[in-house]
Amino acid sequence: xxxxxxxxxxxxxxxxxxxxxxxxxDCQVLWQREEKLTAWLRxxxxxxxxxxxLWHRLKPRLKQRPVVxxxxxxxxxxxxxxxxxxxxxxxxxxxxxxxxxxQALSASVRPFVQAMIQHHLTLGSASVADEVIPxxxxxxxxxxx
Amino acid sequence: MKRLFxxxxxxxxxxxxxxxxxxxxxxxxxxxxxxxxxxxxxxTNRHKWEMTGRVRWILSVGENKWSxxxxxxxxxxxxxxxxxxxxxxxxxxxxxxxxxxEGALVSEPLxxxxxxxxxxxxxxxxxxxxxxxxxxxxxxxxxxxxxxxxPIKKVAYPRWxxxxxxxxxxLRQEVFGHDGxxxxxxxxxxxxxxxxxxxxxHKFLEPDSRWKEAASLLPSGFVPxxxxxxxxxxxxxxxxxxxxxxxxxxxxxxxxxxQPGESGCAHCQRPPEPTGVVQIGSLSIxxxxxxxxxxxxxxxxxxxxxxxxxxxxxxxxxxxxxxxEPNALTVPQTFPxxxxx
Numbered sequence: 001x002x003x004x005x006x007x008x009x010x011x012x013x014x015x016x017x018x019x020x021x022x023x024x025x026d027c028q029v030l031w032q033r034e035e036k037l038t039a040w041l042r043x044x045x046x047x048x049x050x051x052x053x054l055w056h057r058l059k060p061r062l063k064q065r066p067v068v069x070x071x072x073x074x075x076x077x078x079x080x081x082x083x084x085x086x087x088x089x090x091x092x093x094x095x096x097x098x099x100x101x102x103q104a105l106s107a108s109v110r111p112f113v114q115a116m117i118q119h120h121l122t123l124g125s126a127s128v129a130d131e132v133i134p135x136x137x138x139x140x141x142x143x144x145x
Numbered sequence: 146m147k148r149l150f151x152x153x154x155x156x157x158x159x160x161x162x163x164x165x166x167x168x169x170x171x172x173x174x175x176x177x178x179x180x181x182x183x184x185x186x187x188x189t190n191r192h193k194w195e196m197t198g199r200v201r202w203i204l205s206v207g208e209n210k211w212s213x214x215x216x217x218x219x220x221x222x223x224x225x226x227x228x229x230x231x232x233x234x235x236x237x238x239x240x241x242x243x244x245x246x247e248g249a250l251v252s253e254p255l256x257x258x259x260x261x262x263x264x265x266x267x268x269x270x271x272x273x274x275x276x277x278x279x280x281x282x283x284x285x286x287x288x289x290x291x292x293x294x295x296p297i298k299k300v301a302y303p304r305w306x307x308x309x310x311x312x313x314x315x316l317r318q319e320v321f322g323h324d325g326x327x328x329x330x331x332x333x334x335x336x337x338x339x340x341x342x343x344x345x346x347h348k349f350l351e352p353d354s355r356w357k358e359a360a361s362l363l364p365s366g367f368v369p370x371x372x373x374x375x376x377x378x379x380x381x382x383x384x385x386x387x388x389x390x391x392x393x394x395x396x397x398x399x400x401x402x403x404q405p406g407e408s409g410c411a412h413c414q415r416p417p418e419p420t421g422v423v424q425i426g427s428l429s430i431x432x433x434x435x436x437x438x439x440x441x442x443x444x445x446x447x448x449x450x451x452x453x454x455x456x457x458x459x460x461x462x463x464x465x466x467x468x469x470e471p472n473a474l475t476v477p478q479t480f481p482x483x484x485x486x
Contacts, residue, residue, distance in 0.1 A: 012151070112416075112423070112430045112440065114377060114384070117241045117252040119399040119442040122373045122390040134202040134214065134331065135425040 173277075180276030180292045184306075185267050186313030194338035195220050196314065198285075202331045204426035211327075220339045240378060250379045257373035258350035264368055269394030273297055273366040282307055284316040285333045294395060299323055300364035300449050301396040302427055312338060320427040320444065329426035358464055359389055359400075362456045364449050367391040367398055372466070386440075387466035398443030400453060402466040405436060420455070422447040433458040437465075 009017060021027050116135060197220050203213040216229035227234040235242045240253030270276070279291045289307035296303060307317035317332040356369050363369070371390040377383055386403045422431040424447050431450035432440045435458040441450040457464065 015147075015151070112432070112442070113243060113250055114252060115386070115399075115401050115403070115430060115432075115440040115442050116428070117243065117250065118375045118386050118388050118401055119390075119397075120236075121241055121252060121254045121375050122257060122371055122388045122399050123397055134204055134216075134329065135428050 176278045177271075177276045179278050179290070180294070181267060181271060183290055183292060183308045183310060183313065184270055184276075186310070187306075187308055187315050188266055188313075190313040190338075193341060194312070194314070195225065195341045196333065196336055197339050198333055198335040198337050200331060200333050200336075202329065202426075203327070205322075205326065205328045206425060215334075240375075242379075248379070251377070252375050253378050255374040255376055255385070256348075257371055258348050259371055260356060260369050261349045261351055263370050266392060266394045269366070269368065269392065270294070271394075273301070273393045274395065279305070282317075284309075285336050287311070287314070287316060287336075289316055296366075296393070298365050300366060300445060301393055302328065302444060302446070304395070314338060323446070328424075329428075355464075358460075359466075360391075362400065362453055362460070362464075363391045363398065364393075364445060364453065366393040367396075368393075389466055391443075396444040398441060398445055398450070398453070400457060400466070401440040401442065402457075403438040403440060405438070420451070422451045435461045437461065 021031050197218050199215065199217055201213070201215045203211050206212050214229050216227050219226050219228075224235060224237040227236075233242075233244045235244070240251055242249055242251045244250075274294045274296055277293045277295070279293045282289055282291050284307050287309045290310050292306045292308060294304050294306060302320045302322060304321065305317075305319040306315055308315055314333075314336060316336060317330070319330040320328045322328050350372055359369050360367075369389055369391050371388075373388045373390070374385060375388065376385045384404055386401045388402075389400045391398050391400070416432070419434045420432065422429060424430075427444045428442065429445055429447045429450040430440065430442050431447065431454045432438060433451075433454040437458075439454040439457045441453040441457075443450060
């Protein structure tokens with residue numbers, strides 16, 4: 001029997017393919033044809049082609065050949081996809097939640113030092129870390145950044 | 146034979162994957178348990194010890210600017226003093242005073258109640274955060290375990306905590322925004338824990354339907370913990386505010402209902418804008434004026450704080466925190482054991 005090779009397939013697939021081909025005559029025929037074709041193509045690949053000659057032969061035929069476009073609905077679909085993407089991105093950036101505008105620290109925080117102290121008083125010391133003290137000291141001490 | 150070999154190989158692969166997943170889960174669970182036990186120690190010791198010494202902090206003040214400061218924290222009797230450049234914060238059972246070049250701002254608590262049977266902070270942390278032990282570092286001459294606490298929902302900030310495993314002292318804390326920007330870092334350069342004097346104990350308050358309504362205003366994962374009332378004592382305005390403290394275990398948020406009226410000194414004046422939000426470090430302060438001025442102060446993103454005050458103002462007048470001092474329950478005092486401020 002012709003030795004079968006399944007190069008290119010990963011392990012469990014190569015094993016399963018070999019098992020099936022060994023037991024199926026139809027697939028054996030197909031596989032051997034495939035092997036022969038592969039061998040011919042390899043041989044053909046070794047022939048040196050004159051590419052410029054090929055191009056000279058192809059060029060006039062390409063010009064003569066009428067351009068066969070893709071179906072119209074393909075173009076419509078492509079244009080619609082691009083348009084939807086652009087509109088979608090525009091809507092996303094336009095409608096996305098914008099973080100609320102924060103006001104200048106020195107001007108607006110002072111009226112709320114009282115609120116911060118009330119937060120601190122309610123908190124007591126039950127928190128893991130007292131986050132209010134640094135802010136209070138910053139505002140009280142007017143340390144500029 | 147080959148088929149058997151193939152099946153055995155598949156079985157071994159499955160067992161290996163299951164073992165890997167189990168190992169990964171057990172490691173994550175172990176790290177979470179270690180983090181929780183350290184945080185439990187930290188929470189317990191905050192009621193036993195008052196941290197004194199020298200503390201350094203850096204705060205984000207917006208527009209890619211930061212401000213840093215150093216303060217000396219000391220304890221005299223039952224009063225806590227924080228002295229920094231140009232400012233002094235004094236905390237006692239009678240109230241809290243911030244003194245600066247512009248004068249003093251004093252606020253006194255009239256009453257504070259602990260809401261009965263609220264979930265303890267440790268179970269809230271376990272429900273709201275993913276904890277990870279990230280390594281060991283040395284701070285203030287002590288070997289610390291570094292814990293990374295990441296909130297499950299984006300209503301709070303992620304943070305690093307360096308905890309001394311012997312005493313449960315938090316010697317460094319870094320809070321980051323959701324974009325990875327440092328918002329606030331606090332580090333004790335020298336820390337001496339001092340025994341906390343017992344000054345005041347909390348009374349307990351039976352939860353009623355109002356707390357369920359209040360809970361609906363709060364961000365996901367936050368539960369009401371305390372209810373109180375305080376009054377301005379620095380000027381004749383005497384403005385009072387009812388406060389509701391909520392927590393998700395690590396972060397605290399206070400919703401304040403400030404009484405309407407003419408404001409007094411510069412600190413008691415209200416901003417001209419009807420609504421707004423500011424952020425200092427990890428602390429957001431949002432306000433919304435209706436009949437009352439609703440203020441939310443806490444370690445939450447500005448949008449979250451603003452949403453809370455807008456919801457509260459929209460519920461007016463059906464929802465209000467205003468009431469006379471509630472009747473305390475005769476419940477044995479168990480938590481917190483002592484309270485100095």
